[in-house]
Amino acid sequence: MKIRTLAGALALASSVTLGGCGFLPGSGAGDRTVTVWLMKGSVSPDFLDRFTRSYEEEHPSVELEFVIQDWGGIGPKVMKALEGDDAPDVIEVGNTQVARYADSGKLRDLTLEAMRDLGGEDWLPGLAEPGSINGGQYGIPWYAANRVVIYNKDLFAQAGVTAPPTTRKEWVEITEKLNGPDQQGIYLAGQNWYVLAGFIWDEGGELAEDSGGDFQGALDSPAALKGMDFYKQLQALGGGPTDADEQTPPETDVFARGDVAQIIAVPGSTALIEQANPDLEGKLGYFPIPGKSADKPGAVFTGGSDLIVPEDADQRGEGIEVVKELAGEKWQTELARAMSYVPNKPALARAVEGQEGTAAMAVGAAEGRATPNSPHWAAVEADNPIKPYMTAVLQGGDPAEEAKRASERITAKLITG
Known part of the structure; x- marks a missing residue:
């Protein structure tokens, strides 16, 4: 990947x-x-x-x-x-x-x-x-x-936020504070499954688990469901679409408008943002994705x-x-x-x-993970069941039922390749 x-x-x-x-x-x-x-x-x-x-x-x-x-x-x-x-x-x-x-x-x-x-x-x-x-x-x-959190320093300052958050709880509180009639506290597309993976790992869950050499989809585990619940909470604090990924539209284009306080992306995205809006040059900062406690960043x-x-x-x-x-x-x-x-x-x-x-x-890389170590994982990403699962939950579907359905599809792809 x-x-x-x-x-x-x-x-x-x-x-x-x-x-x-x-x-x-x-x-x-x-x-x-x-x-x-x-x-x-x-x-x-x-x-x-x-x-x-x-x-x-x-x-x-x-x-x-x-x-x-x-x-x-x-x-x-x-x-x-x-x-x-x-x-x-x-x-x-x-x-x-x-x-x-x-x-x-x-x-x-x-x-x-x-x-x-x-x-x-x-x-x-x-x-x-x-x-x-x-x-x-x-x-x-x-x-x-x-990925890290890229943030607009001016919008943070205007909201009275003097330091980046170090825990999930602080992150949600700050993001709520950054929301306003004409600005989004965060822009997070509904199908950014790489970000979801980090939240699932933070909870002790997996996308798929190895059971004696055979991988099984695991989005329906209690831990994975907790990760999806936090994603839903954070995603609701902005106007990101529930039925599209971070490229539709490109999140850097949305952030470049200047009315979004945060996105979750790799730091190199800054070059695209500043190219689209030179007024943001020198006004962007970065912090690791916060974890559940201040002593450890979030998994990525x-x-x-x-x-x-x-x-x-x-x-x-x-x-x-x-x-x-x-x-x-x-x-x-x-x-x-x-x-x-x-x-x-x-x-x-x-x-x-x-x-x-x-x-x-x-800092975040120290808590980094990768996708399940199956030779057939590429088949999962080619027709990714995680994306429609996320959309279904964000649009009000039952998380457990949707996770079970997506996990079954992942298992089938990991078996057949």
Whole structure:
């Protein structure tokens, strides 16, 4: 799963081998070529240039070749590469895609490297857990991003709100105070299921549960129903549609009008908001989604990327070394600063302390989670039963009945794929 509106992310040319186009040094210098597939927008040419120079200086027999791929259609392309005779040596994948690729039996188990060399026990759970399949670590966490609350500082000040809330209770009280005849305390679309997932996790619930290898939809558990109840309470404090998601209309466009006090989005959304309304430049702030108590932020869905190594890659051993460098402290710090990402360990969050939005993300990421670790979860998202469930409840349907119906649909999709 990806969250792709990220501050600092620069679009790169699709499907271009940067090493052969003058972007990176060392072309032809190494005895072995390590091919790395990265996704469009994940890193800047400058970051790749600096990483390549450093790596090739330390490994003079190696030439790095980076191939930039589009997210559209990447699933079948990766599967074809894994099954073929010419797999790249390293592939960047969405963190929640690892289970699908591991199910092919064509990924290298990197548990030894994760625990011995990379301190995997300290990784963000929202990146590490999706990469762990049946006790093996097949995906190495690379970077993360998650939603925070973006707020209009002027509207907060006008309402006499001097500090962001730190608990759900305070959040609701402040949002009620921010409501007015001509403004919304919060804009929250009715089908923003990623936000709902966080509230469900806060209550101890799950979207789906693993029962001995078979996943079952779990929206009808008492804990999950509590999460939906809080979502309904918060959503009612604004004018968001009950039958649409955050892109219909784009929540950034609504917020840019200047009469909305808060939205829940990734910090990179600020660029779109300020582009639509330059008068808001410098007037936007960020805080982590509040939790049930002040000592812990709310749970959030963690998007981002893991790195995988195909079992049949020609330079599998050297590919593992490249992964260890990219996921290690030095280049995690460089990546976080260059791209405004959350690094793969909470201890490295100091790298983004001066970036307000990214720092708020990093606080929330410590309580980050990912979608159920089933190879068939993509089938759930393709025709998502959670969205109509949310709409039905927000429009007055019986929560337990609607949750049971949605859970049954989720179970069917996780069984059949």
